[in-house]
Every structure is written in structure tokens, then in C-alpha cells.
Amino acid sequence: xxxxxxxxxxxxxxxxxxxxxxxxxxxxxxxxxxxxxxxxxxxxxxxxxxxxxxxxxxxxxxxxxxxxxxxxxxxxxxxxxxxxxxxxxxxxxxxxxxxxxxxxxxxxxxxxxxxxxxxxxxxxxxxxxxxxxxxxxxxxxxxxxxxxxxxxxxxxxxxxxxxxxxxxxxxxxxxxxxxxxxxxxxxxxxxxxxxxxxxxxxxxxxxxxxxxxxxxxxxxxxxxxxxxxxxxxx
Numbered sequence: 410x411x412x413x414x415x416x417x418x419x420x421x422x423x424x425x426x427x428x429x430x431x432x433x434x435x436x437x438x439x440x441x442x443x444x445x446x447x448x449x450x451x452x453x454x455x456x457x458x459x460x461x462x463x464x465x466x467x468x469x470x471x472x473x474x475x476x477x478x479x480x481x482x483x484x485x486x487x488x489x490x491x492x493x494x495x496x497x498x499x500x501x502x503x504x505x506x507x508x509x510x511x512x513x514x515x516x517x518x519x520x521x522x523x524x525x526x527x528x529x530x531x532x533x534x535x536x537x538x539x540x541x542x543x544x545x546x547x548x549x550x551x552x553x554x555x556x557x558x559x560x561x562x563x564x565x566x567x568x569x570x571x572x573x574x575x576x577x578x579x580x581x582x583x584x585x586x587x588x589x590x591x592x593x594x595x596x597x598x599x600x601x602x603x604x605x606x607x608x609x610x611x612x613x614x615x616x617x618x619x620x621x622x623x624x625x626x627x628x629x630x631x632x633x634x635x636x637x638x639x640x641x642x643x
Contacts, residue, residue: 422582424514432518434511434582442578447519449494449533450526457491458498468492471609471628471635472560473643474499479535480643483551483558485543485600486565488583490516490536492611494523496562497535504558506550508542509586544592547599559643561600564611565593565619594620601638608638 422436425444433444448454464474472482479500484493487505489512497503507513516538523533541550551558566583597619600608610619614634618624624636 422511422586424511431522432515434515436582440578441582445489445515445579445582447489447515449490449519449523450529454491454494455528457495464499466495467628467630467633467635468495468562468609468611469499471611471637472496472501472562473607474501480559480606481556482560482562483547483556483600483604484562484564485547485596486563487516487538488512488564490519492562492564493536494532498532500535501560502535503537504551504554504556505536505538506541506543506547507538508540509583510540511586512583513538513540544596544599547596548603551603558604559606561604561608562611563593563596563600563608565596597621597638604638604640606639606641606643610636610638612636 422434422441424432424434427433427444427446431446431448433446435441435444463469469475473480474496479502482496482501482503483506484503485506487493487507490505493503493505505516507516520533520536520538523529537554539550539554543550566587597608597610598621601622610624612618612634614629614632618636622638625639626637628635628637
């Protein structure tokens, strides 16, 4: 029997345990789709770990893993931890910061299970998770764990497509829990103050850059791109 764990006030979503004991975030399937969970061991994470392209992946290039063996990365908008896990699987040490309590709970549960699985335990040791709002307290959060971030990775909420009636159900969950990241420019400003080497900002391929300094470099993929703000080489 699944057990209800918590719910955000005003949001029709609930944290519960599935049949395997993993924490999931569930709501009306027509609106939110399948329950969300963080699974670093199996599923898409396992496939990407084996066949994702290694250091040739967009996020790896953006965060400088082709030039540095094990950079210290802060993922200030961790979400479901997918990019952070890829970076850790390639040798980076990653601090994940997440502000939404329900998403933080999923990350905490997924990370705990990854630490117990033989195939992911070593990767999970390179991941650290803390809860907080990076747009308001990034400096304090990073200082609390005593690291000096070489790279700060940002993935603000993608802007709404006004002409599209359909939004991916997973994105709908994040939009209702976290909002639209209107404070993304403040997030960038804080990151630029703290990163010793570069800030990498993930954007939809055709979206404008965040308000602020112009990125020095852009790396494009099929559907997304990274705007790079480089202070010095890794």
C-alpha cells in the first residue's frame, strides 16, 4: 500500500511510495502524466550512462569536462538531477541546489538509492545535495559546504510558448511548483559573482539569452543550447 508523505499547499500533487519503495510525486494522470521519481540507477539514466556520448555530450562540453578531469560544479537549479548525474558520471564533483521541497525530497530519495546500488555508488559519492533558493542565497549555500565552484550550471525554467496549447506534463509539474523562474537574471548575476572559471546557462535553442552580460560563447544542440560566460580557462 502506498503511503502519502507530503503535499504542497494549493497544488494537487502528493509524495508517496511506489511498489518498489521509491518516493514518487503523483497527481491526476491526465494533467501530470506518470508519477515523477528520481532514478539514477535504471531507466533513462542507465541508458545515458552507457550510450549517452560521454564527454561529447552538450552539458559536458558546456561545463568544460573535455578540458578538466574533475571540476567542481554547482548545479544551482538541480531539478530532477539529470544533468548533475551525467556530470558526476564523467568525473565532476557536483553540488546540487534545489529550492522546491517536493523536488528536493525526490532528489534526496534518488540519491540515497543510487548510493546503495553497486553500479552507481561511486558516481553518487561525487554528488552532494542541499536545499535552498540559489537566486537569493547562492553565496551562503555554497559557503555552507565549503567549496569553491569552478563551474556553475544553470537551467532556468524554459519560457512559455504562447502559441502552444500543449505543455509537457513533466514541465507542467515544475511550473506549478516552482513558477516560471522570473528571477533567472538574478540567478545569473549571483553565479557570475561566484564561479571561478565559467557559468553555463542552458536555454531552448531559439530563446533569447538571459538579461545581463552577453555570453562569450554559445554551444548549440538540436533543441537546446548553452550560453557560456567564461572568466578563465579550466
